[in-house]
Amino acid sequence: MADVTGYGKDSPGRLGWTRLRRARSPLGVGRRTRRRARSLAVGSQRRLRLRLQQAEAAGVAWLDEGDAAGALVVGADWGSREKKARKKKARRRERAERERERREREEQRLEREREEREWRRLRELPARRHEDADGDERAAPAPSAPAPRRQAEGPEQPPRAPGPAQPVLVRAKAGLLLLLNHAQTFTFTGKCRMTCLYGRVQVFGFIVSQAQPAYDLYSPHTNCALTIEAISYMMPEKSLKDMKLEIRSLIKDHLSSANVFHVIKQFSPMGSIILLESLETPATGFILSYSAFSHLFSGKKQEMSSSFNLEQLTMSSIGIKKCEEERGFHLSESSSSAIEELITACCxxxxxxxxxxxxxxKCIGKSTFNRYLINQLLNSVPCVDFLDCDLGQTEFTPPGCVSLSNVTEPIFGPPFTHQRKTRKMVFYGDSSCEDDCKKYTEIVKYVFSAYQREAPLIINTMGWVKGDGLLLLIDLIRMLGPTHIVQFSSEQCHDMPLLTAEYTAGMAGLQTKGKTKTKNRHLDSTESGDPDEGSQPHSAGHKLLLVQSEFPGAGVAQLTQWHSPVLRDMALLGYLALLQPPEAKPFFPLHHLVPFQIPFSSVALRVIHTDVAPTHTMYTVNASWIGLCRILDDVKQKTDGPVFLTDNPVCDCVGFGIIRGISMVKKVYYVLTPLSHEKLRHVNCLMIGNITIPHCIFKSQPKIEGEIPYVTSEYNFTIWGSGKLRVRKLLQRREYL
Structure with a gap:
């Protein structure tokens, strides 16, 4: 072969050529073969050497005898050299893997040390603040008002610990796990049940800590969205490692092992862990069964059909939807200062x-402010009394009532979600008191007499503040004697004068007189008050707190999306949901429920909102909303017919119901009510007012063939005492859902 070159160690080459060079092979190869050997793999090079050796065995004498003997030895030793090379590469990979693991352990150690330093600094922060406070007191001693208990439980503004910028959502076995760092918020719409597994959060003013019971959260589109905010808490006397072990034991029953590791890795000091579960209650289920309110929590139909990402699908599985923080409840500066002062006064x-x-x-934010104030007070006091004087937008009862309630649990929803038993309640029978203000003041005075002054009292008033409404409000101020008046206003609404103590004392009310002379403030020398109760002295005065409502549309009722009649219908449906049997799915329509039979002789009837002839009273009573009341006088029956009252008594209301039918043969009323047999025995008066049953109850009666009962278009409206149901065209004019 021409141009043959020795395959020696001085020739350059790649990895394959290097192996051949180390073998010190005496074989001779041509230039083309040498170039090809450089790009061959180990197996190809072995086959090339085998072919060359076979060629020599065939008689091609390229080498002398000494070099040929060396070549045979190299060929025999080729396999052991290849094994050594593979072992060397494996040892290099192992060293690289061990080095990578060492670096990871070092990074984890540094991270733990950093978290431990942060943990110790946060834990020492309250002690430093107490030392600074003691030093300030020694330098300049001065009396200071005691702060509420919730402000003394931990640092107010600790430094934010490092962590994810957004709340962490993890799919749990029976819900959703929410991980919040300090000061992080989560605003949502929908309904869910919340349990605080670790840390401390604040929801609509109420603080929920670890080991507290689960709370039901309702965030419909009729009100501002609820916000869960992680707040500071006392640092435990444990190391970070011990705290993470405790967190692991708390969440391991709710998550898989992989998700537990993810949550532990994302946890940082001052963080909170919340469990959100699906919530189904009879009240919401009964309301959502009607098509008009079916999207009360889920939103509009066009929003439901839009594409969802994985996070939205995870949240929708438990019935919530994340929304912008701007849709949540935000306190203005004036509201925040007023609440702080009221909490200090109550403590x-x-x-x-x-x-x-x-x-x-109207529509200025009084009801929302009252709910938030109640939740804030429950952080410091065991209970709060609530006197509801607003007939149209009641809080704990159906509309048309004046009630006194003792609140011991936080409020996390609109009125239709927390219809509850009251301490004292009177059925006025209308959503407005313009027709009979004297009776209204008598009812308020009667209900207020049950207040025992053992807890702070919050009084909710009506939005009627023009003309006679303002004069009536001054009468209530004189009669109830508040110590603090919170007056609301907005940029679009400046109808009310400032209700200072001097103004209310000198201004004449609708039924009371103003202050005419004052000789000595320590002597009772004023001529004012109710003519019937002239001996009742004036209160010592009150403190006026001004609140500026800053949300869009404040004080303008025409800009609200959900009007007052719709909210009243939802409150009525929330009370009627108590009729449903436990675990009733699907919900029974009202005409499928068994009513009570009340004899004519055991109760008296009274239509309180208008004058009705006795011969037509039974037509008015049928299919009407009634108040089940208790009067002091015994019902006297001279005949076997119904008993009618001649006046409107001020008496206790036990509950409410619907007269489903009347049997003139059996002399009984068929009444649907959630009251028990024991409470129904105390009822001896049925009062019918101007509170109408929601139209959806009449129109949505399944399994009815032909004409729907109590729904007709042909009726003689000339009969005395009859009248059409008011058609609310505003639902057709405005966006309803």
Missing amino acids: EEIDGCPIIMACGP
Whole structure:
């Protein structure tokens, strides 16, 4: 072969050529073969050497005898060299893997040390603040008001610990696990059941800590969205490792092992872990069974048909939807300062339990402010009394009532979600008191007499503050004697004068007179008050707190999406949901429920909102909303017919119901009510007012063939006492869902 070159160690080459060079092969190859050997793999090079050796065995004498003997030895030793090379590569990979693991362990150690330093610094922060406070007191001693208990439980503004910028959502076995760092928020719409597994959060003013029971959260589109905010808490006397072991034991029953590791890795100091579960209650289920309110929590139909990402699908599985933080509840600066002052006054109780009255025009935010204030007070006091004087937008009862309630649980929803038993309640029978203000003041005075002054009292008033409404409000201020008045206003609404103590004392009310002369403030020398109760002295005055409502449309009822009649219908449906049997799915329509039979001789009837002839009273009573009341006088029956009252008594209302039918043969009323047999025995009066049953109950009666009962278009409206049901065209004019 021409141009043959020795295959020696001085020739350059790649990895394959290097192996051949180390073998010190005496074989001779041509230039083309040498170039090809450089790009061959180990197996190809072995086959090339085998072919060359076979060629020599065939008689091709390229080498002398000494070099040929060396070549045979190299060929025999080729396999052992290849094994050594593979072992060397494996050892290099193992060293690289061990080095990578060492670096990871070092990074984890540094991270733990950093978290431990942060943990110790946060834990020492309260002690430093107490030392600074003691030093300030020694330098300049001055009396200070005691702070509420919730502000003394931990640092107010600790430094934010490092962690994810957004709340962490993890799919749990029976819900959703929410991981919040300090000061992080989660705003949502829908309904769910919340349990605080670790840490401390605040929801609509109420603080929920670890080991507290689960709370039901309702965030419909009729109100501002609820926000869960992680707040500071006392740092435990444990190391970070011990705390993570505790967290692992708390969440391991709710998550898989992989998700547990993910949550532990994302946890940081001052963080909170929340469990959100699906919530189904009879009240919401009964309301959602009607098509008009079926999207009360889920939103509009067009929003439901849009594409969802994985996070939205995870949240929708438990019935919630994340929304912008701007849709949540936000306190204005004036509201925040007023609440702080009211909480301080309730915690001190220097002059007894404070009486707080909220007043202002319609749609100004009084009800929302009252709920938030109740939740804030429950962080410091065991209970709060609530006097509801607003007939149209009641809080704990169906509309048309004046009631006194003792609140011991936080409020996390609109009125239709927390219809509850009251301490004292009177059925006025209308959503407005313009027709009979004297009776209204008598009812308020009667209900207020049940207040025992053992807890702070919050008074909710009507939005009627023009003309006679303002004069009536001044009468209520004189009669109830509040210690604090919270007056609401907005940029679009400036109808009310400032209700200062001097103004209310000198201004004449609708039924009371103003102050005419004052000789000595320490002597009772004023001529004012109710003519029937002239001996009742004036209160010592009140403190006025001004609140500026800053949300869009504040004080303008025409800009609200959900009008007052719709909210009243939902409150009525929330009360009627108590008729449903436990675990009833699907929900029974009202005409499928078994009513009570009340004899004519055991109860008296009274239509309180208008005058009706006795011969037509039974037509008015049938298919009407009634108040089940208790009067002091015994029902006297002279005949076997119904008993009618001649006046409107001020008496206790036990509950409510619907007269489903009347049997003139059996002399009984068929009444649907959630009251028990024991409470129904105390009822001896049925009062019919101007509160109408929601139209959806009449129109949505399944399994009815032909004409729907109690729904007709042909009726003689000239009969005395009859009248059409008011058609609410505003639902057709405005966006309803």
